[in-house]
Amino acid sequence: xxxxDLRDLYQDVILDRGRTPRHGRRLDVFDADAKxxxxxxxxxxxxxxxxxxxxVAAVGFEARGCAISIASADMxxxxxIGHTDAEITAMAAGFAGMARSGExxxxxxxxxxxLAGVHEYPSxxxxxxxxxxxxxxxxxxxxxxxxxxxxx
Amino acid sequence: MNAISKTSLxxxxxxxxxxxxxxxxxxxxxxFLDSAASAQKPRVVIxxxxxAMEHQYANIHRGLHWMSERTTEAYEETRDSVARLMNAxxxxxxxxxxxxxxxxxxxxxxxxxxxxQPGQAVVIxxxxxxxxxxxxxxxxxxxxxxxxxxxxxxxxxxxxLAYEAMLAxxxxxxxxxxxxxxxxxxxxxxxxxxxxxHRNGAKxxxxxxxxxxxRRIDVQALDVDFFAWTGHxxxxxxxxxxxxxxxxxxxRMPPVMGGGDMISTVTYQNSTWAEVPHKFEAGTPAIxxxxxxxxxxxxxxxxxxxxIAAHEAAxxxxxxxxxxxxxxxxxxxxxxxxxxxxxxxxEGAHAHDVATLLDRQGIAVRAGHHCAQPLMQRLGVDSxxxxxxxxxxxxxxxxxxxxxxxxxxxxxx
Ligand SMILES: Cc1ncc(COP(=O)(O)O)c(C=O)c1O
Numbered sequence: 001x002x003x004x005d006l007r008d009l010y011q012d013v014i015l016d017r018g019r020t021p022r023h024g025r026r027l028d029v030f031d032a033d034a035k036x037x038x039x040x041x042x043x044x045x046x047x048x049x050x051x052x053x054x055x056v057a058a059v060g061f062e063a064r065g066c067a068i069s070i071a072s073a074d075m076x077x078x079x080x081i082g083h084t085d086a087e088i089t090a091m092a093a094g095f096a097g098m099a100r101s102g103e104x105x106x107x108x109x110x111x112x113x114x115l116a117g118v119h120e121y122p123s124x125x126x127x128x129x130x131x132x133x134x135x136x137x138x139x140x141x142x143x144x145x146x147x148x149x150x151x152x
Numbered sequence: 153m154n155a156i157s158k159t160s161l162x163x164x165x166x167x168x169x170x171x172x173x174x175x176x177x178x179x180x181x182x183x184f185l186d187s188a189a190s191a192q193k194p195r196v197v198i199x200x201x202x203x204a205m206e207h208q209y210a211n212i213h214r215g216l217h218w219m220s221e222r223t224t225e226a227y228e229e230t231r232d233s234v235a236r237l238m239n240a241x242x243x244x245x246x247x248x249x250x251x252x253x254x255x256x257x258x259x260x261x262x263x264x265x266x267x268x269q270p271g272q273a274v275v276i277x278x279x280x281x282x283x284x285x286x287x288x289x290x291x292x293x294x295x296x297x298x299x300x301x302x303x304x305x306x307x308x309x310x311x312x313l314a315y316e317a318m319l320a321x322x323x324x325x326x327x328x329x330x331x332x333x334x335x336x337x338x339x340x341x342x343x344x345x346x347x348x349x350h351r352n353g354a355k356x357x358x359x360x361x362x363x364x365x366x367r368r369i370d371v372q373a374l375d376v377d378f379f380a381w382t383g384h385x386x387x388x389x390x391x392x393x394x395x396x397x398x399x400x401x402x403x404r405m406p407p408v409m410g411g412g413d414m415i416s417t418v419t420y421q422n423s424t425w426a427e428v429p430h431k432f433e434a435g436t437p438a439i440x441x442x443x444x445x446x447x448x449x450x451x452x453x454x455x456x457x458x459x460i461a462a463h464e465a466a467x468x469x470x471x472x473x474x475x476x477x478x479x480x481x482x483x484x485x486x487x488x489x490x491x492x493x494x495x496x497x498x499e500g501a502h503a504h505d506v507a508t509l510l511d512r513q514g515i516a517v518r519a520g521h522h523c524a525q526p527l528m529q530r531l532g533v534d535s536x537x538x539x540x541x542x543x544x545x546x547x548x549x550x551x552x553x554x555x556x557x558x559x560x561x562x563x564x565x
Pocket of ligand 1: 188189251252253254281283284330332333334359361362382523
């Protein structure tokens, strides 16, 4: 079949999550959020985070972008729930490394391995890392009012 | 590639002129459908540049020695070729820039800051490249000149009634509008745009970056005041572009950059400027690229705009026919007068994913906002994929695109 050789990039889980993300919505209640923008290609994502004590209890996102960026945002949400901000910041760095090199030895990132295929497509690496950049910004910006849930 | 096509060009011969078209991408024929971003280069351009560097090169306009004189002649001959190509009245109407972008910035910085007065307005359209938006925004912010945006219709054409109304108060000093959209392929009615502007006391600058690739430009017949284009899209090298302007405008305009080549005399008290067009060309220019551009122009002339335009029309008709029947594919715009650029979206697949899949089959298209974010917003999309054509594009390549897009759609279903 045509594109069989693209399966390393578009694995089933990516096609599935890109099409029907589980976390693709704005949270009703959140205490941190941030936007990510890739001006080169017009991808946009806004990430919403709700903490429960020290760890993240829920993540949601609204995104306009390609299958890779949406799948990445959705899989990121799964991966970070239950982790503290410090852990998530380390995961974000680990994920960026995996997207660039294709390698990862971080156990917490195992479920995200299907996204490592982007490392062979330099123009697509940013698609995968954009949600993580937004999440890191959300967590960094939230320090001042952590615990004060804002809602809309 | 099978028979190449029933268009007016001898495509077997033309394709043989472009060495890069023999390249394979992951074992597949290169199907290059991104010429609107930058075109490939024929052998004659490559050879002219190599020849200059190997046999005839020195700095220009300043040496008295043989090499400098010969190189100056070769570089300045390009100005004659450009003037001939555009039917400019004189070689002095031709200012060399780095690209179209620099031509717009030059006019904004020079004409915009000296001749245009606060309280006057500049009109652009809703389908401009960023190169014809940002310099005017910067002018607006620096001088208080108003920036007006002429709307387009849903078909992707300039709304001429709204355009005319926009000039009615007589405050518009300059209209700067694309001659052919790099996203929608729309050719704008330049003649009418110019007539209306002149009737209302405004000058007109046309963005010919795309149009000059496919159609004969006659700046005198158009009576256009400024016309910008960029060498690399016309099968020439990067690093050289053209600003055509009427002589009386260039005479009135102050230089923007100072330095060597643009002066007549320099003392610490003051300096005087070189004659037009040299006062706008500070510093050592893109000599090799200028020489390469001359070869590109001669190459285009040897094929002729009648055949080039007919080929573009055949390719565009074929692309519209093939792409429009693909399930879930939406073509952006439906202008009456349309050139060899087709932007589209595919339901269920983002433009980047489409481009990555096409690339796997050796097909190069552009995906994204095409340096026209306000237009994307107007069209209600974040990004599109875009196929664009050149003189070496074949109908068979468009078939490969259409057939592959069918598979792309299945892949994301
Ligand atoms: C319509 C249009 N205007 C302006 C430009 C800018 O050309 P350049 O980047 O060579 O200045 C382009 C090409 O990118 C274009 O398509």
